Amino acid sequence: MTTTAPSPATGAARTGPVLSVRDLTVSFAGPDDTVHAVDGVSYDLAPGEVLAVVGESGCGKSVTSMAVMGLLPPTARIGGSITLDGQELVGADERTWRPLRGRRLSMIFQEPMTSLNPVLTVGRQIAEVLIRHQKLSKKEARARAVELLDLVGIPAPDRRVDEYPHQLSGGMRQRVMIAIAVACDPAVLIADEPTTALDVTVQAGILDVLKNLRDRLGTAIVLITHDLGVVAETADRVLVMYAGRPVEQAPVDELFAAPSHPYTRGLLGAVLRPGSRTKDGRARLNEIPGLVPDLRSRPDACTFAPRCAFAEDDCRGGRPQLRTLAGGHRIACHHPVTPQPEEEVSA
Structure with missing residues (x-):
């Protein structure tokens, strides 16, 4: 902050x-x-x-x-x-x-x-x-x-x-x-x-x-x-939301340098960058597969799990709670892309 x-x-x-x-x-x-x-x-x-x-x-x-x-x-x-x-x-x-x-x-x-x-x-x-x-x-x-x-x-x-x-x-x-x-x-x-x-x-x-x-x-x-x-x-800081829920929050430099939630990683990966073109010269964007969930449901599970390559059984069986890591980085994910268990300061 x-x-x-x-x-x-x-x-x-x-x-x-x-x-x-x-x-x-x-x-x-x-x-x-x-x-x-x-x-x-x-x-x-x-x-x-x-x-x-x-x-x-x-x-x-x-x-x-x-x-x-x-x-x-x-x-x-x-x-x-x-x-x-x-x-x-x-x-x-x-x-x-x-x-x-x-x-x-x-x-x-x-x-x-x-x-x-x-x-x-x-x-x-x-x-x-x-x-x-x-x-x-x-x-x-x-x-x-x-x-x-x-x-x-x-x-x-x-x-x-x-x-x-x-x-x-x-x-x-x-x-x-x-x-x-x-x-x-x-x-x-x-x-x-x-x-x-x-x-x-x-x-x-x-x-x-x-x-x-x-x-x-x-x-x-x-x-x-x-x-x-x-x-x-x-x-200065970024709050990432998915399907109505907060999934990651961190200082801006830390979020861009080390995005921990698979959804945040997907958003950053979807940005068009210089050189990201196919052999025939067309622009190439990475997309997040799947669709946004129906907001009429409120599952006790990770709402991003159906679209996540890292999802396991616990993701579908329990809602991840926001955890606070060192440096003010907060994430709601059972299996973060860049886990920092040794730096975790609270649950």
Whole structure:
């Protein structure tokens, strides 16, 4: 875990995590069955730290973050604990949530074109957050909106502030979403696929904006992404999820150097690298065989076992629990690829 950064609100160093998630479960009850979307996720997030959450589509990354934001529908059943600055949020009513969202806890949603209001200028949408949480006048909020657009790297912010989302490029719309999310200097920022569908140059700019905000404001960031290159460049720690469950968590350098879970190894092996081509010149990707399991079941077994080349009988007969190894590396696997039994410090 990284060293805690000063809180911009107080100027003093924080102690302990700003966000703690413990044994989080999320299920959705239907007329005939129940979908277990998240099952036993836990992590701590320190001020100024970037935690990347990775995994295949449907593994529970976005549902976990929506639970942290209190944005799941009434049909969701949430268990476990989510604390922000020591305040428990699981079971909190909307009156408790309203002053936290946008002020202490913010989110950059996956698709800016559908997240921004098409009939309001971007300046008005930024100003709405400032008027709501900081009680600024309309004139003050507009001036601050211009400053925020400049902060996130939008050129000519005094002109762009009066433009509508359709007048901006995809990269600029994503920067507007970031400006809205950081308008009130939140303690925690959740970025859900912030670089999806953007070209490489724009991706680099967005990541620079996020890192700059972390360094300047001490904001802790949860980064949800499929892009392991983004993870390697940006994150301090990585949480790997599969079928709603956490399977590995480690500092980013350690995870890339010595991935222990077969699923993590498979994800890293599926990245296209220079020289990974067949004799006829076509790009070659290694794939993980099999399919993601049905989330309507909650087996007392390793959910990755049907796709794992290392699976044995105990994998199918008992759910592996997260074990903590030396250096903060945590893994839920009966037969890790790179076992470290002599370094294990707790079970």
